Amino acid sequence: MPKGCKTYYEQEVERIFAHAQLAQKPYLQLRRSKQFMQTNYPKKISITQIAEAAFLSSSHYIRMFKQVYGITPRQYLRDLRISKAKQLLQDGSSATRACFEVGYESLTMFSTAFKRATGVSPKKYQKMNLRNLE
Amino acid sequence: MLRINITSVPVDDQEKALDFYTNVLGFLKKTEVPMGEHKWLTVVSPLEQSGVELLLEPMAFEPAKIYQKALKDAGIPWTSFAVEDIYKEHERLLALNVHFSVPPKEVGAVIIAVLDDTCGNYIQLVQTL
Numbered sequence: 001m002p003k004g005c006k007t008y009y010e011q012e013v014e015r016i017f018a019h020a021q022l023a024q025k026p027y028l029q030l031r032r033s034k035q036f037m038q039t040n041y042p043k044k045i046s047i048t049q050i051a052e053a054a055f056l057s058s059s060h061y062i063r064m065f066k067q068v069y070g071i072t073p074r075q076y077l078r079d080l081r082i083s084k085a086k087q088l089l090q091d092g093s094s095a096t097r098a099c100f101e102v103g104y105e106s107l108t109m110f111s112t113a114f115k116r117a118t119g120v121s122p123k124k125y126q127k128m129n130l131r132n133l134e
Numbered sequence: 135m136l137r138i139n140i141t142s143v144p145v146d147d148q149e150k151a152l153d154f155y156t157n158v159l160g161f162l163k164k165t166e167v168p169m170g171e172h173k174w175l176t177v178v179s180p181l182e183q184s185g186v187e188l189l190l191e192p193m194a195f196e197p198a199k200i201y202q203k204a205l206k207d208a209g210i211p212w213t214s215f216a217v218e219d220i221y222k223e224h225e226r227l228l229a230l231n232v233h234f235s236v237p238p239k240e241v242g243a244v245i246i247a248v249l250d251d252t253c254g255n256y257i258q259l260v261q262t263l
Contacts, residue, residue: 006209007248008210009209009211009235009236009248010209010248031243031263068242119137129183
C-alpha cells in the first residue's frame with residue numbers, strides 16, 4: 001500500500017464514526033464519569049453520584065453510557081472492581097481484604113460476582129495465579 | 135457452561151510468528167506441542183497467564199490463504215488486542231520497526247491503531263477511553 005494512502009478499513013472506520021450519533025462533548029462527559037469510577041471504586045458509590053460526575057441525569061446517563069460502551073455503568077464498575085481484586089489476589093492479598101478494598105461490603109456478594117466474572121472463586125483464582133508465578 | 139479458552143491468528147510461518155508475538159509484541163509462549171510438520175503453539179499476555187490463549191495457527195489450507203490475503207489487502211485487522219496506553223505502545227513498536235497501517239486514531243470512546251504482524255495479518259490495538 002502506498003504511504004499516506006488509507007486502507008479500506010481506515011476509510012470505513014472514519015465513515016462510521018462520522019455518522020456516530022454523539023458529538024465530542026458527551027464523550028468527554030462519559031470519560032469524566034469513568035474517571036470518577038476509577039478513582040472512587042473502593043467506596044460505596046451510587047449511580048446518581050456517577051451520573052453527576054458526567055453532569056447528566058441518571059436515566060440519560062445510563063442510556064448514553066450503554067450506547068457508547070455497550071455495557072451499563074453498573075456493569076463497568078463491577079468489571080473494574082473485579083479487575084482490581086484480581087490484581088490484589090495476584091499480589092497475595094486475602095479474599096476478604098480484596099473484597100473490602102475494591103468496594104464490596106459483603107464477602108458473599110464479592111465471591112458471587114468474582115466467580116461470575118472469572119469462572120472461579122477468589123481463592124481458586126489466587127492459587128492458579130500464584131502457581132503461574134513459580 | 136462453556137468458556138472461551140482460545141482464539142487464533144493464522145500465520146504463514148510459526149517460528150517467525152513466535153518471534154514477533156513474543157519478542158516484539160511482548161506475549162509469553164504458553165504451549166508448544168509438535169504435531170507433524172506444524173505445532174500447537176500458543177501465547178498468552180503476561181498480565182493474564184491463565185487467561186485466553188492465542189493460537190499461532192499454521193496457514194496450510196489454500197482457500198484460507200485467499201481469505202487472509204483479502205482481509206490484509208483491505209486493511210482489515212484479523213483480531214484486536216487491548217492496550218493501556220496506545221501512544222506509548224505505538225512508540226515502543228515503531229522503535230522495533232513495526233509497520234502501522236493506521237497510526238493511533240481517536241474514534242469516539244476508543245483510540246485504535248493497526249499494525250502489520252509480518253505473518254500475513256493486520257492486528258488492531260485498542261485503548262478504551
